[in-house]
Amino acid sequence: MRVAIDGLHLFGNYAGIQGSLARLVQALRSTFPQDELVLYVPRDFKGPPAPTGDSGLLVRRTWFPGRWRTIRTLWRNMRLQSRTYADNCDLLHGPTYALPGFVSKPAVVTIHDVIALTHPLFCTPGSARLQQRLIPRSVAAARRVIVPSLASKEELLRQVKGAVADHIDVVPWGVGEEFKPIRSLKPLSDAGLEEARAALNLPPHYVLFVGNIEPKKNIPALIQAFFAAKMNRKLPHKLVLTGQMGWKMHGLERLIRTHKATDFVLFTGYVPQRVLPALYSLADLFVMPSVVEGFGMPTLEAMACGCPVVVSSDAALREVCGNAARVVPYDPVKPLQPLREAIEELLTGPSSAREELTKLGLARAREFTWEKTARLTRATYERALAQ
Numbered sequence: 001m002r003v004a005i006d007g008l009h010l011f012g013n014y015a016g017i018q019g020s021l022a023r024l025v026q027a028l029r030s031t032f033p034q035d036e037l038v039l040y041v042p043r044d045f046k047g048p049p050a051p052t053g054d055s056g057l058l059v060r061r062t063w064f065p066g067r068w069r070t071i072r073t074l075w076r077n078m079r080l081q082s083r084t085y086a087d088n089c090d091l092l093h094g095p096t097y098a099l100p101g102f103v104s105k106p107a108v109v110t111i112h113d114v115i116a117l118t119h120p121l122f123c124t125p126g127s128a129r130l131q132q133r134l135i136p137r138s139v140a141a142a143r144r145v146i147v148p149s150l151a152s153k154e155e156l157l158r159q160v161k162g163a164v165a166d167h168i169d170v171v172p173w174g175v176g177e178e179f180k181p182i183r184s185l186k187p188l189s190d191a192g193l194e195e196a197r198a199a200l201n202l203p204p205h206y207v208l209f210v211g212n213i214e215p216k217k218n219i220p221a222l223i224q225a226f227f228a229a230k231m232n233r234k235l236p237h238k239l240v241l242t243g244q245m246g247w248k249m250h251g252l253e254r255l256i257r258t259h260k261a262t263d264f265v266l267f268t269g270y271v272p273q274r275v276l277p278a279l280y281s282l283a284d285l286f287v288m289p290s291v292v293e294g295f296g297m298p299t300l301e302a303m304a305c306g307c308p309v310v311v312s313s314d315a316a317l318r319e320v321c322g323n324a325a326r327v328v329p330y331d332p333v334k335p336l337q338p339l340r341e342a343i344e345e346l347l348t349g350p351s352s353a354r355e356e357l358t359k360l361g362l363a364r365a366r367e368f369t370w371e372k373t374a375r376l377t378r379a380t381y382e383r384a385l386a387q
Contacts, residue, residue, distance in 0.1 A: 028378065
């Protein structure tokens with residue numbers, strides 16, 4: 001099988017969707033070496049997400065950088081499909097919501113979420129308008145649709161007229177093998193742990209969030225709930241927020257100053273993938289209070305590293321975490337109280353609660369592998385070609 005993959009989003013710092021795409025390409029190459037992949041990438045692509053010299057991966061660079069969104073969209077619509085014909089590809093996979101405007105070749109599209117349709121205020125106005133057009137059109141053009149969670153599938157069926165349940169495959173993301181408790185990386189003594197902490201400039205005790213700092217992540221609520229817990233229980237912890245600063249977050253600094261929390265709310269910015277296992281492993285608690293998600297990869301990464309996890313009651317997060325995370329219900333009267341109480345209980349209550357979450361989390365994370373993701377994705381390719 002020769003598969004064309006739209007990799008036009010592979011530029012800049014890989015996070016979320018870009019990271020999952022790079023991992024998928026790696027997993028497809030290692031799991032199905034008999035197949036050939038043709039990856040179309042922008043000029044500033046950082047390098048092939050597969051071993052150097054892999055003859056089964058052909059990287060085609062465009063003449064423009066990935067940050068040129070308008071040019072990127074035009075090239076996808078007007079040139080991508082003709083390139084796949086020239087490269088003798090059997091199938092086209094659009095892994096980032098989009099397919100060309102006209103598709104005559106067998107095609108698969110991945111819709112990671114429909115937040116632009118359900119919560120457009122959580123997207124930039126330009127992204128919301130673009131995805132509101134792209135998602136229904138791409139779903140209609142594709143022979144098969146991939147979503148990362150059952151929650152995303154159900155929302156897609158509700159929001160996109162003409163979407164067919166039998167044409168949608170749930171393919172969860174995996175967890176990289178490097179995500180494991182750093183204490184399990186022998187030899188690593190307690191002194192080694194402290195060296196890792198010092199190298200990352202981390203406080204002795206902290207609560208962690210990992211992800212893009214953007215509206216849907218509900219960061220202001222996390223800061224306020226953490227502040228209330230710290231003051232109420234005199235916690236020694238700090239709050240570490242790791243990820244790229246997104247749009248509409250300019251009010252965070254004002255919020256932190258208002259609460260006089262400058263000394264115990266730390267922004268690390270983007271952190272390379274290789275650093276994340278230590279960051280998760282050294283945290284006392286990981287919290288993801290998102291209003292809405294399509295999957296929530298950092299929750300599984302934290303679990304795989306032995307860090308207990310707290311999440312919001314978002315359907316996708318509950319599905320991904322199963323019974324291995326503390327789920328915080330939404331209280332419209334006192335929206336911060338359930339999160340504050342969960343943080344307090346897990347940081348100051350009996351250690352057995354944290355230990356149980358750690359045990360459940362390690363087992364849950366082992367259910368998600370990139371090899372499994374690759375096998376399910378290839379099964380989708382086969383269905384699309386046979387359809």
